[in-house]
Amino acid sequence: MLHGKYGMMNKMKNQMEFFKNKSVFITGHTGFKGSWLCKILEMAGAKVTGFALPATNPSLFSLAEIEKNMESSIIGDIRNQEELEKAFQIAKPEIVFHMAAQPIVRESYQNPAYTYEVNVMGTVNILECIRKSDTVKSFLNITTDKVYKNLEWEWGYRETDELDGLDPYSNSKSCSELVTHSYQKSFFSDGGVAISTARAGNVIGGGDFAKDRIIPDCIRAAVAKKDIIIRNPYSTRPFQHVLEPLFAYLLIAREQYENIEKQGYYNVGPKEEDCITTGELATIFCKKWGQDLKWVNIAEKDAPKEANFLKLDCSKIKKELGWQPTWNIEQAIEKTVEFAKIQNQNGDINRCMKEQIEEYCYEKEEQAINNRKSKI
Helix, strand or coil, rough: CEEEEEEHHHHHHHHHHHCCCEEEEECCCCCCHHHHHHHHHHCCCCCEEEEEECCCCCCCHHHHHHHHHEEEECCCCCCCCHHHHHHHHHHCCCEEEEEECCCCCCHHHHHHHHHHHCCCCCHHHHHHHHHHCCCEEEEEEECCCCECCCCCCCCCCCCCEEECCCCHHHHHHHHHHHHHHHHHHHHHCCCCCEEEEECCCCCCCCCCCCCHHHHHHHHHHHHCCCCEEEECCCCEEEEECHHHHHHHHHHHHHHHHCHHHCEEEECCCCCCCHHHHHCHHHHCCCHHCCCCCEEECCCCCCCCCCCCCCCCCHHHHHHCCCCCCCCCCEEEEEEEEHHHHHHHHCCCCCHHHHHHHHHHHHHHHHHHHHHHHHCC
């Protein structure tokens, strides 16, 4: 690489200097996205406190030993207001990322009440903590692209479109959005705390071990040398590497911390051409993995209903915050396969995470420089 690792680290420093020594509170930090966010903030020099259920087995949180470099990792249930308040009082955070959730559509059909308890009342509980806090300046509630009333149209949903998710997971996240909007207007209209929500598309990347998600299913099949089973190869989703929304979340939190007028609701998704079908995603995965891996279409009888077509219009975050996606779908899958093979060979997970984060920062900075040059 032209600038070498030193150049990459400089770009990382340039982007993340804001978070150095900031007190950051993350709910759901033991999850897939939470673990990657903790690693980024660790590299940025932030003081990170997490509050979440115990990590699953296996988990990226455990494999990468994320807890080692955190200020504190507190095990608790987001539904327990008293436990959460105690953790909050200890951390005294300036910035809060709310990621704790029951995130699986199929699970939400099996356990709808639990899904609503976690995703709705969990949001109420974290907002209550913020309402009682005198330290928080920036809060971001991470929801999902599935919050919208899905009419199966071909264009992307905008932040002003109707919120009405169909299944219990999607609907509970719509409710989480509405709870956040209500608290912002009812308790934070004085401008003391900046509050936003971020609606991200489907994320992929190394270290996701969840059931009933396409990439973890692909990896499990590849490692076992079996065909990948696809339930619905024709559903279109806004797939993106996990680092894309995470850096967007950090950008939102930083921008609204410095200027409360930047608070609001933001879609975070890939470019139009990277919104592909599940079958296309599996085909690229097979190509990147090699070893004659292939997928087969086996539709399930009486499968729970999920939307077939979903895209996001990300014009707002691009215009207001200058954000752009960096890695296309081919790169996203390539990085995911790279990670999976290192993990499968008992390689250095920590090093892989750090190098992918540094490389992403480097490419993002180069992208920004090229964009500025093109405007001159």
